[in-house]
Amino acid sequence: MKTLIALSGSLRRDSANTALLRAALALAPPGVRVVVYEGTPMLPFFNPDIEADPPSAVRELRALLSAADGVIVASPEYAHGVPGAFKNMLDWLVGCAELGSKPVALINTSARAVHAQAALAEILTTMGWRVIAAASPVIAVANRGFDQAHIAADPALAGPLLMAIGVLVQADADIDAP
Template sequence: MPIVRVLAISGSLRAASLNSALLRAVVCLAPADIRVELYTGLNSLPLFNPDIEITDASPVADFHARLLEADGVIIASPEYAHGVTGVMKNALDWMVGSEAFVGKPVALLNASPRATIAQASLKETLTVMSAQVVEAASITLPIIGSHLDEHGIIADPSITTAIREALRAFRMEIVNCKA
């Protein structure tokens, strides 16, 4: 079976981010036929300016290239004031005029069952960008308030099972899209 390449993006810059911990756990739990790379460059992206080309800002060009190389994208982003985080929206704004998300399978992970408005907004933005949001791989996990770090997430059987099932569904969708 071919290896599927997935870019994982956290919409939080916090050092103790639950979303980042969740994605680090995903990296560890991914089966051998899925290679998950955690993208850590959102903090280096300049503020979106439509007068600047993607290729004119090296951090943006790098982000764009990584998205193009990936077979799929996993996004975990918190909700702030009923919205998508500024860094996540900024990153997506840079990609709106490009082909980076066109037809790209995307899984949305949510570390908080309360964060429904931002999740819906993120899904809408990605849909407008022609991404293929994979519902079977998009899951909400009860991590907020659990005091779990990435090791605790990996040690929790119910969370681990949900992540592995989501990854299997995501891989199946990616392979079907490429066929």
């Protein structure tokens, strides 16, 4: 069983990014489990003084990601950047060597959100994660009011999402191959 952790950059209740990630959970093929991480709002502000002995919420996040075979990221763009709470979560992960080479699908829910997408690719690459370009499509669901059921049922939206999951799982398998 392959486990993919889905990270949404949005705290919004009706977020298109979170809906897309929940659709990934519903669409996951046999042998693939998608877990949508919901703990971003509970993380304290990053503080290097306590990074070596972080709060339990941070330890739980690190353990969840360490055990994962890959990561799916979908994030909105705010003022040409990454949302603050999401960047805070990533800051807690920067020093985690065990997360190096983690394959990532970086899905963009808005074709206009190029600045945050580029920033996220840079941040994740700097962290040592491998952004898999072939697993990083634009799936334009932002500002369209689609919920996870609609996304999962629409072949034009579900198809690229399934492709991203398949490529991400294969990228992990390629790491594990001798």
